[in-house]
Amino acid sequence: MIKSLEKVADTTIQFSAPVRTNSPELQQLLDYIALGASDRDRDRILPFDVVELIRRSKLGALRIPVAEGGGGSTARELFEVVIKLGDADPNVAHIVRNHFSVTERILRSERTERNRRWLKAVADGAIIGLASTELEVKRAGGGQVVNTKLTPDGDGYRLNGTKYYSTGSLYADLIFVRVLVPDGTTAFILIPTNRAGIELVDDWDGFGQRLTGTGTTNFTNVRVERSEVFFETDTDKDNLPYNIIPQLFLTAINAGIIRSVLRDATNLVHKRPRTFYHAVSEQAADDPILQQTVGQIAANAFAAEASVLAAADGLDRLPAAKAQGEEAETAVALETSLNAAKAKLIVDDLALRSATLLFEVGGASTTKKSSNFDRHWRNARTLSSHNPNHFKARAIGDYEINGTPLPQRGFF
Incomplete structure (x- = not known):
């Protein structure tokens, strides 16, 4: 939970990298x-x-x-942080969603020289963005047609x-792009x-x-080195068929939003100079109806967080399952x-529901x-x-x- 919004450290925070x-x-x-967070959202101040x-x-x-320069957290610990970040600012949490998804993909791949290089960049602070969607492409039926193309240019x-x-x-330093390669297959590049x-x-x-910077990206005659391309035939890429990280990340942000709603609801009750005309108590904090409403939001926050972390636990079981073979890994996935x-x-x-209950309080x-309390519903609805x-x-x-398996393509 965010501790206080009255006074916090400024950008002179000294980090023992990484946090x-x-x-x-x-x-x-x-x-x-x-x-x-609220002022940035209301006035559209890019963070x-x-x-x-x-x-x-x-x-x-x-x-x-840690041995490779990182924080060494488990998947569950990562999602605990994502929930906290969603509580602090769901826009910022969403900005780094693709970063953690791509980083996880590299982490779960073979440690080739290329992948070690990208992990070193992340350990040094680099942030990764994503460019995959094309509006012109018809997606019904699971088609994977890609119009963003690589054409040969010397050795690249x-x-x-x-x-x-x-x-x-x-906001990113690197961008992960889905592309069409000359042989007609698709690949990813990281540049x-x-x-x-x-x-x-x-x-x-x-x-x-x-x-979130969820805008358009144009590529015009951009140079790409061969070492920056992840081909479908490469052995150093993650072959896990389920896009668990991206979908769970958004859910974790929504769980964080409920935390933020709870904090705002509690503060509203304490700061109200008067209560409703039909209230049974003169002080808002003593009103059983308001207590019940805030209690429901608190229960929602608990259930949401528990659901996210229960799913995240499965990610931590994947390495052991992989060691047991493809069948065990697929089952856990x-x-x-x-x-x-x-x-x-x-x-x-x-x-x-929690974002709506805030207005009942x-x-x-x-x-x-000026209060910008509608941001909670707007952000949750968009996510x-x-x-x-x-x-x-x-x-x-x-x-x-x-017994039909879940879709394996897209950010399902």
């Missing part, structure tokens, strides 16, 4: 991020300063082993194309965002998650993916733009709209009834 789970420096970072502080803290290296390539919904890339020919456009206009999908259905609903005065829940529920039901 560790539950370290004092991490709490200082979270408190600082929370301090300006470049916050991302720079995250870069300095090496927060993005939490999952990298040139990249041309346009991507959309490039969340986090506006610096400041390379000539890359244009990052801040054109996201959603009513929630306003600051399927179970974890199912748990993550179930958690999304529950947590999204709890987040939206505060009444009409809480609808003022929930990623891979809509009816698709999740149908896929879970199809598995339970018919």
